[in-house]
Amino acid sequence: MDQYETMMKLKKPFIQRYPIPLPIIYTGKNARRIVVDILEKHNVHSVFIMQVASLRKQGYLDDLYKQLERRNIHYHLFEESFHDPDTEIINRMVQEYGDAEAIVVIGGGSKMDAAKVLAGCISTGKKAEQLFGTMKVIRKVPLLIAIPTTAGTGSEATVAAVISDTKTHKKRQVLDSALVPNYAILDPELTENLSNELTVQTAMDALTHALEAYVSTYATAFTDKCALKAIKMIHEYLPLVMKNPHDLIERNYLLQASTLAGVALTRAFVGYVHAFAHEIGARYGISHGLCVGVILPYVMEDYREVATDKLAQLSLLLKLGDEEDSDALLAKKYIDYLNDFIEKVGMPKHLKELQEVDYKDIIEASFKECHGNYPVPYMYDKERALNLLKRIKGRDE
Ligand SMILES: [Fe+2]
Incomplete structure (x- = not known):
């Protein structure tokens, strides 16, 4: 080990x-x-x-x-x-x-x-x-x-x-x-006066807190309950708030979700999404919410085979499948849903600012922040981390 x-x-x-x-x-x-x-x-x-x-x-x-x-x-x-x-x-x-x-x-x-x-x-x-x-x-x-x-x-x-x-x-x-x-x-x-852009980016931060805490190896029944509630509320209410920015009931659900995500993260911690986002955000001057929102689905995809049962539970909670589906299928359904959600709320798919020449330093700094500190369900080696950065950057057109 x-x-x-x-x-x-x-x-x-x-x-x-x-x-x-x-x-x-x-x-x-x-x-x-x-x-x-x-x-x-x-x-x-x-x-x-x-x-x-x-x-x-x-x-x-x-x-x-x-x-x-x-x-x-x-x-x-x-x-x-x-x-x-x-x-x-x-x-x-x-x-x-x-x-x-x-x-x-x-x-x-x-x-x-x-x-x-x-x-x-x-x-x-x-x-x-x-x-x-x-x-x-x-x-x-x-x-x-x-x-x-x-x-x-x-x-x-x-x-x-x-x-x-x-x-x-x-x-x-x-x-x-x-x-x-x-x-x-x-x-x-x-x-109520926050722009849609800021509302989305901050909500993506809260969603990332909840998801990273949920798949954490330090998660407990209590943190899971808070994280699941937060994830469900963000998926349900963020698109509604974008349509009705002055609906205070819907805005209030987002506030509650971010607090619940905070309760979960302070007990079960975050993971690679935050480790990479901190380094990439500081290096290229990209906001925290934007960074985590773009990186989140790639890391969750990498967790799919190690946090299968938890992602399957989440899929059932969001009614993306039913009990007869295998855990692997349910987990895949959540990842697909997350990708669609992120696109629907207008987040970019890639961070084009990433420069290949920086990859080595980004990986080193992110590993330094994460390893020994964040209870991630899956440990990246340098090769897998490089693959992650390539997917985040996307292909140059
Ligand atoms: Fe964060």
């Missing part, structure tokens, strides 16, 4: 038993109104709010400010825009945090990740760069309320935060169960 497979096997019982908290979830139109009640319940008198400026400008948060003022809760707004949070921004937030007693973050994955690291810095008194790695926080962090504005990363339910090191420009992870937000507020109104 490969040394990495042995390592993953040894870690499995520890990881599967490790207690990870779940956020308390409020969901539905105007769910954000509950925020002030939560702050009052926790006796918070001063709150640090990280938010997206456009939501304030569009008036979505007016009610929140009014309620905070009415109940004498002091608030400090931080709405500096950034795509990737880095240590410098977080250390600046620490300076502005003052005597706040809680953090409310209204934003996408990068904002939520920054808020989680800020919470870690506040509770430990350490700088952001001192929290890179696993279990560097441990102690209780300030009350953290996450309100996602995209249905994608699931960061509102995970132990992880990704930030860039300002000195090295490398992305680093901060992993700690203390960083799971206390509350996740899923308010579809805050996602």
Whole structure:
């Protein structure tokens, strides 16, 4: 057995038993109104709010400010825009945090990740760069309320935060169960103005989280339940949201799916799709959602013969076949369905940006991220990985 497979096997019982908290979830139109009640319940008198400026400008948060003022809760707004949070921004937030007693973050994955690291810095008194790695926080962090504005990363339910090191420009992870937000507020109104393109790309990220967690060798009955629910909801509601972008009930299902996918991934991890997407995305400047969405079906095809029974179950759940079909046929039916789905939602089939000259480095970096860390059902060797990259790139016309 490969040394990495042995390592993953040894870690499995520890990881599967490790207690990870779940956020308390409020969901539905105007769910954000509950925020002030939560702050009052926790006796918070001063709150640090990280938010997206456009939501304030569009008036979505007016009610929140009014309620905070009415109940004498002091608030400090931080709405500096950034795509990737880095240590410098977080250390600046620490300076502005003052005597706040809680953090409310209204934003996408990068904002939520920054808020989680800020919470870690506040509770430990350490700088952001001192929290890179696993279990560097441990102690209780300030009350953290996450309100996602995209249905994608699931960061509102995970132990992880990704930030860039300002000195090295490398992305680093901060992993700690203390960083799971206390509350996740899923308010579809805050996602209704997302373009179809962004809605699709973020949903593809959530679908990938759910599928990679589902086929993971660390999956449990609990993670499977969350992942299956998420997969089914994304397949059902993403095409509907694309047709009716302002239907808040359908948007809410996508939000719920991404949170459930986050719950699954933080316990059962991701796999090769993410390992390759991180490397390819950073190298060619391609968004995370687009990368994972294109790579996903190729990796799932490679998993077909090792995760056959699980893919067959998924096929039955989606009513793509019936009990009489063999597992192999059912698994194939799901892969075919996934390929059609990805085409239907307008994702490209290939990443033409890939350059053959980079293949060796991409494979090395992706293996380094994945092997010994992600419990994948199938281990690529260099030859198979090369074949994967060739299929992702497609033929030059
Ligand atoms: Fe992701």
